[in-house]
Amino acid sequence: MGFLQAAPQLPHPWRNDRLLHALLERALPSTHRTALETDLDALGDYALMAWQRAAVTTRRKPVLTQWDAWGRRVDRIELTTAWQEGPHITTRHAVLASGHENHEHARLEEFARVYLYHVASEFYTCPLAMTDGAATALKASGNQALVERALPHFLSRDAATFWLSGQWMTETHGGSDVGHTETVARQDADGQWRLYGRKWFSSAVVGEAALALARPEGAGGGSGALALFYVETMDDAHGAQRKPQLVIDRLKDKLGTQELPTAEIHLDGLPAWPLGELSNGVRQVAPMLNVTRTWNAVCAIASMARAIALARDYAMRREAFGHPLIELPLHAQTLADMQAEFEGAFALAFEVAQLLGRVEHGSAAPHETALLRLLTPLAKLWTGKLSVRLCSEALECFGGAGYIEDTGLPQLLRDAQVYAIWEGTTNVLSLDALRALAGDGLGALRTAVAAWQQGGDPHAAFAIDAALDAAASHLDATPTQRAALEAGARGLAITLARC
Numbered sequence: 478m479g480f481l482q483a484a485p486q487l488p489h490p491w492r493n494d495r496l497l498h499a500l501l502e503r504a505l506p507s508t509h510r511t512a513l514e515t516d517l518d519a520l521g522d523y524a525l526m527a528w529q530r531a532a533v534t535t536r537r538k539p540v541l542t543q544w545d546a547w548g549r550r551v552d553r554i555e556l557t558t559a560w561q562e563g564p565h566i567t568t569r570h571a572v573l574a575s576g577h578e579n580h581e582h583a584r585l586e587e588f589a590r591v592y593l594y595h596v597a598s599e600f601y602t603c604p605l606a607m608t609d610g611a612a613t614a615l616k617a618s619g620n621q622a623l624v625e626r627a628l629p630h631f632l633s634r635d636a637a638t639f640w641l642s643g644q645w646m647t648e649t650h651g652g653s654d655v656g657h658t659e660t661v662a663r664q665d666a667d668g669q670w671r672l673y674g675r676k677w678f679s680s681a682v683v684g685e686a687a688l689a690l691a692r693p694e695g696a697g698g699g700s701g702a703l704a705l706f707y708v709e710t711m712d713d714a715h716g717a718q719r720k721p722q723l724v725i726d727r728l729k730d731k732l733g734t735q736e737l738p739t740a741e742i743h744l745d746g747l748p749a750w751p752l753g754e755l756s757n758g759v760r761q762v763a764p765m766l767n768v769t770r771t772w773n774a775v776c777a778i779a780s781m782a783r784a785i786a787l788a789r790d791y792a793m794r795r796e797a798f799g800h801p802l803i804e805l806p807l808h809a810q811t812l813a814d815m816q817a818e819f820e821g822a823f824a825l826a827f828e829v830a831q832l833l834g835r836v837e838h839g840s841a842a843p844h845e846t847a848l849l850r851l852l853t854p855l856a857k858l859w860t861g862k863l864s865v866r867l868c869s870e871a872l873e874c875f876g877g878a879g880y881i882e883d884t885g886l887p888q889l890l891r892d893a894q895v896y897a898i899w900e901g902t903t904n905v906l907s908l909d910a911l912r913a914l915a916g917d918g919l920g921a922l923r924t925a926v927a928a929w930q931q932g933g934d935p936h937a938a939f940a941i942d943a944a945l946d947a948a949a950s951h952l953d954a955t956p957t958q959r960a961a962l963e964a965g966a967r968g969l970a971i972t973l974a975r976c
């Protein structure tokens with residue numbers, strides 16, 4: 478046998494992560510770090526184990542069996558190993574529960590865990606994000622009965638009692654524009670609400686609960702008439718089988734996120750409970766959207782971190798023209814440029830995580846609520862786009878090997894494509910950023926930028942001020958200039974996010 482190329486090795490995702498260490502040292506009191514670091518080290522071990530395991534096992538997808546041998550509808554889903562491990566890892570290391578502790582660093586501590594766990598989780602983080610979002614929306618609703626019913630499960634630190642929640646919004650006619658929702662909520666004579674309709678993308682179909690948008694029977698059209706409902710999916714009376722009023726039509730065959738069982742479902746009278754008023758469901762689900770969008774940003778940077786770590790390691794093992802790749806000036810510059818873009822995205826995503834913690838805890842500065850409202854869509858949309866670009870660049874760093882399935886590398890690129898689509902596409906979030914800018918967003922950003930700039934690079938300060946001035950002039954558009962304003966929204970959002 479001739480030359481054999483050494484495969485890339487993944488450095489320990491926590492012990493070798495200079496950025497995350499620096500952030501936590503800067504942001505957390507030492508008493509918090511000690512406890513957190515035990516979990517981070519364990520999650521780093523798990524990530525390393527999962528990468529090594531993936532190299533020697535055949536990739537699996539979830540499998541749906543709709544009927545048993547005797548003709549009974551069962552809709553049973555077999556999950557991958559990482560998914561079976563998900564509830565145990567998650568609860569043991571408080572991945573989700575830590576975000577709901579009562580202190581201002583709770584969200585930072587949660588998202589540090591998410592960042593280390595995400596790639597190994599095989600997108601078990603998708604339903605975790607939605608569960609976190611559901612817990613947040615339930616708290617915001619003030620519906621005490623539902624809070625007491627669901628939160629002990631959603632935030633459980635014991636796998637035996639842990640529940641996942643879905644987020645049932647998208648329908649065949651309404652993904653970005655949920656105003657087309659056709660699912661109807663009808664009330665029985667005894668007052669029980671039931672949902673009838675079809676949800677087109679359900680990514681936590683193995684979960685025990687969901688928040689669903691539906692139109693109360695007789696309510697008008699459009700999105701303002703939608704209500705937000707809490708549902709449970711399992712029927713304890715039948716040995717924790719799925720409720721018969723929830724039918725799984727099929728699992729989607731997807732470009733990426735293939736371990737995640739995303740289903741098309743029918744609801745045929747599934748019992749449901751409104752979170753609050755029987756209208757303005759979009760307003761009620763907004764706290765969920767903003768939390769899942771933060772997860773999306775953090776998971777997108779986790780994918781970038783993985784791709785760059787592997788490319789950097791490979792650059793020390795692969796030689797060309799008599800040198801390891803890392804010693805070739807242009808290859809080293811390519812890696813450095815990727816790292817620089819990544820570090821900017823890392824800073825933005827974790828800024829949002831910290832802001833969220835402060836705002837929820839009530840310790841935020843006056844401008845920070847509006848700042849969070851603006852930076853959340855900006856972080857989501859920018860990290861979503863950047864992850865595709867950086868994962869693509871990382872694959873190229875491996876040459877032909879980056880295109881070969883059983884290196885495990887192409888999956889990074891396929892998975893990255895989803896970050897820009899779900900939870901609001903780039904365009905939808907650019908328009909959301911406009912909505913936030915039109916409120917107190919721009920003023921909040923100016924206040925924040927002034928603070929960030931103190932002692933910083935004056936050239937960078939000039940660039941940011943110029944972008945903010947440009948944003949302000951766009952926002953002065955008259956109603957007749959609205960089309961031009963919308964057409965420029967993506968450029969504006971990306972400029973602000975990069976700044």
Ligand code: MFK
Nearest residue numbers: 602603606644646653700759760763772773776899900901
């Ligand atoms: C592994 C990574 C983890 C990530 C997991 C992801 C799992 C993926 C699962 C999904 O994809 S779930 C489906 C997600 N779907 C979306 O994100 C929908 C995208 N579309 C939008 O976001 C639209 O902008 C929206 C549906 C909100 C538009 O609906 P409307 O009814 O036309 O919105 P409208 O009238 O502008 O807003 C209604 C109210 O909500 C307004 O408040 P008021 O009633 O008080 O005026 C808005 O200000 C408010 N609102 C909208 N978005 C908000 C918000 N408030 C706060 N934050 C927001 N983001």
Ligand code: FAD
Nearest residue numbers: 644645646647651652653678679680739899900901902904
């Ligand atoms: P459309 O809304 O039809 O968008 C098509 C195009 O039009 C996009 O490029 C969009 O940017 C653009 N567009 C739309 N409106 C505007 C506008 N006003 N201005 C400019 N451009 C616009 N949904 C759930 O509810 N629950 C889930 O669990 C879930 N899981 C998912 C899992 C995966 C793997 C994927 C891929 C999707 C999932 N979704 C889920 C659905 C996802 O949220 C939607 O696909 C997404 O919100 C876009 O909606 P749509 O597919 O209807 O696209």
